[in-house]
Amino acid sequence: MTLSPLLIIMIGVIGLLGAGFYGLLVSRNLIKIVVALQVLVKAALVGLIAAGNYNGQINLAQSLALTVIIADTIVAVMGIALGVQIRRHMGTLDVRELSKLKG
Amino acid sequence: MSQIPVFLWLILLPLLASPVIYLLGRLFRKPGLARLPYLAAVLVLAISLVPFVLAARALGAGETLHYELGSISLHMDGLGLLLAAVALGLGGLVALYSGPYLSKEDGQEKFYAMLVLMVSMIVGLGCATDLFNLWIWFEAMAVTSYLLVAFYRTQAASLEAGFKYLVQSAAGSVLVVVGIAIIFGATGTLDLAGIRAAAPAPILIAAGALFVVGFGVKSALVPMHTWLPDAHSQAPSGISAMLSGVVIEAGLVALLRSLGALFAVSASWPALLIGFGALNMLLGNLMALQQKQVKRLLAFSSVAHMGYMLLGLGIAFYSGQIAGAQGSMFHLFNHGLMKGLAFLSAGTLLYTLYIARSHHGPLMIDDLAGAATRYPLAALTFSMAVLALGGLPPLAGFMSKWQIFVAGFQTHNIWLETMVIFGALNSVLSLVYYAPLVNAMYRLEPSARVREGGRAPWVMSIPLVILGLAIVVLGVWPSLMNWLTEPAARSLLAVLAGQ
Numbered sequence: 244m245t246l247s248p249l250l251i252i253m254i255g256v257i258g259l260l261g262a263g264f265y266g267l268l269v270s271r272n273l274i275k276i277v278v279a280l281q282v283l284v285k286a287a288l289v290g291l292i293a294a295g296n297y298n299g300q301i302n303l304a305q306s307l308a309l310t311v312i313i314a315d316t317i318v319a320v321m322g323i324a325l326g327v328q329i330r331r332h333m334g335t336l337d338v339r340e341l342s343k344l345k346g
Numbered sequence: 347m348s349q350i351p352v353f354l355w356l357i358l359l360p361l362l363a364s365p366v367i368y369l370l371g372r373l374f375r376k377p378g379l380a381r382l383p384y385l386a387a388v389l390v391l392a393i394s395l396v397p398f399v400l401a402a403r404a405l406g407a408g409e410t411l412h413y414e415l416g417s418i419s420l421h422m423d424g425l426g427l428l429l430a431a432v433a434l435g436l437g438g439l440v441a442l443y444s445g446p447y448l449s450k451e452d453g454q455e456k457f458y459a460m461l462v463l464m465v466s467m468i469v470g471l472g473c474a475t476d477l478f479n480l481w482i483w484f485e486a487m488a489v490t491s492y493l494l495v496a497f498y499r500t501q502a503a504s505l506e507a508g509f510k511y512l513v514q515s516a517a518g519s520v521l522v523v524v525g526i527a528i529i530f531g532a533t534g535t536l537d538l539a540g541i542r543a544a545a546p547a548p549i550l551i552a553a554g555a556l557f558v559v560g561f562g563v564k565s566a567l568v569p570m571h572t573w574l575p576d577a578h579s580q581a582p583s584g585i586s587a588m589l590s591g592v593v594i595e596a597g598l599v600a601l602l603r604s605l606g607a608l609f610a611v612s613a614s615w616p617a618l619l620i621g622f623g624a625l626n627m628l629l630g631n632l633m634a635l636q637q638k639q640v641k642r643l644l645a646f647s648s649v650a651h652m653g654y655m656l657l658g659l660g661i662a663f664y665s666g667q668i669a670g671a672q673g674s675m676f677h678l679f680n681h682g683l684m685k686g687l688a689f690l691s692a693g694t695l696l697y698t699l700y701i702a703r704s705h706h707g708p709l710m711i712d713d714l715a716g717a718a719t720r721y722p723l724a725a726l727t728f729s730m731a732v733l734a735l736g737g738l739p740p741l742a743g744f745m746s747k748w749q750i751f752v753a754g755f756q757t758h759n760i761w762l763e764t765m766v767i768f769g770a771l772n773s774v775l776s777l778v779y780y781a782p783l784v785n786a787m788y789r790l791e792p793s794a795r796v797r798e799g800g801r802a803p804w805v806m807s808i809p810l811v812i813l814g815l816a817i818v819v820l821g822v823w824p825s826l827m828n829w830l831t832e833p834a835a836r837s838l839l840a841v842l843a844g845q
Binding site for chain 2: 256276280283286290294295307310317325341
């Protein structure tokens with residue numbers, strides 16, 4: 244079986260998703276968690292572009308990807324803003340320190 | 347642009363008002379004008395009722411509400427109208443309620459700007475006709491709700507809940523984008539009707555699974571529900587009501603729209619919905635049993651109620667009958683009323699016992715002891731809300747659960763009948779944790795905290811009375827809501843029949 248470009252890209256997307264989720268699960272630092280989220284979004288972006296390339300609508304796919312980047316930037320900014328507030332009021336960025344809510 | 351159809355104003359009015367409300371708050375900072383954003387938000391949501399009524403009439407008269415701008419099109423059908431009704435109705439009452447509730451907090455203008463924006467985004471979500479558009483509205487709604495959950499930005503618990511919610515929700519929405527990419531690659535279109543018309547390919551099942559997980563985070567399907575109790579219990583009470591009454595339902599509508607487009611791909615969607623429904627009912631009720639905090643208990647009860655809606659929808663998807671879908675839509679509407687009322691009543695008690703004294707403690711079940719002696723209205727409406735949630739006749743919650751269960755028996759399928767009995771048993775189980783709340787308020791001696799509590803502001807009573815009356819009236823005349831629930835169920839099933 245030869246590796247077609249599409250297959251390679253799909254493996255890449257899955258790899259990025261895996262790396263992102265791994266990062267989400269093991270990171271203890273709030274900033275690193277936001278970075279892991281960014282890695283996840285990059286997987287989705289690669290997927291969108293690959294899909295557009297595959298079905299010949301690359302222009303549409305690029306505009307979709309741009310929109311996703313905008314939406315995702317807003318989320319990242321808000322995540323970091325929350326991180327700033329957490330650092331300010333609790334003096335730490337470690338998620339293990341903020342586990343008051345359980346059950 | 348010359349012709350803006352009337353239903354579009356439902357989206358535009360709150361959308362355009364949101365920055366104005368924020369600026370009003372920032373520019374006029376004199377003490378006498380501090381209430382300006384609050385009044386503006388209530389006014390905007392009240393005025394939005396006019397296009398809502400006009401749109402509902404037009405839809406009732408059989409017109410199609412459609413708008414196109416370039417390649418983006420918006421289409422309001424029965425399901426969109428139902429979602430708009432819940433978002434607008436509950437949003438308006440929450441805005442009215444939050445005035446006194448938040449009177450001592452900083453940054454109120456952000457709260458009202460975001461609340462109004464959230465209503466607009468939810469109405470837009472109901473009108474989306476293409477998958478990517480749907481995702482945009484969904485993401486915008488999520489962004490507004492992150493800010494609202496973490497509104498108490500000096501409280502550690504509230505920040506933690508906000509961050510947890512943000513991470514889970516953002517990870518979920520990434521999976522939705524991956525699903526969209528798969529569909530886009532396989533079918534070459536993102537239009538929901540176009541996807542339905544495209545040939546079913548096995549890879550679309552993967553996209554459907556990604557949608558279930560991604561939208562499932564927002565609609566609190568059970569393994570993905572862990573953000574919900576934290577966010578609901580830490581947000582300001584008005585926002586707890588919005589999250590529980592509208593936002594998780596909006597997630598459900600997004601899930602239904604996207605799965606509707608993929609309906610032909612697999613025959614297992616009904617089983618999947620019912621499976622998640624059963625998990626939600628069981629886990630929601632079992633977790634609620636252990637809770638000591640009132641708002642956390644109500645949050646887990648939302649998880650359970652999502653299960654009843656999924657059960658009804660699964661029955662409708664399986665049998666193609668309208669009864670199950672209509673029962674679910676009615677339950678969606680009722681859940682907005684009941685859970686809205688429960689959170690707002692609990693919020694009134696929380697406000698008088700804690701927040702009015704600048705103390706951000708959680709409201710414990712023990713604090714409710716004897717609350718009826720000092721706060722007769724809040725205690726009465728809270729009891730009505732939890733009893734309706736538990737499904738006691740003649741309150742609204744009984745009627746919608748009844749419709750779902752009857753629809754299940756009409757299918758004459760032994761598995762569905764078993765699931766319905768399971769649902770009914772769960773409903774009885776839920777009374778085990780609702781009844782002690784009522785008991786504590788009416789039968790126990792007032793606790794020290796209740797005896798020292800201040801007076802509840804009268805403005806906060808208005809939404810309680812309106813919602814309380816609605817619950818009783820809908821419990822006695824459930825057919826009053828048929829004009830809203832039947833078109834919603836029809837537009838849901840039309841999607842399935844159109845395959």
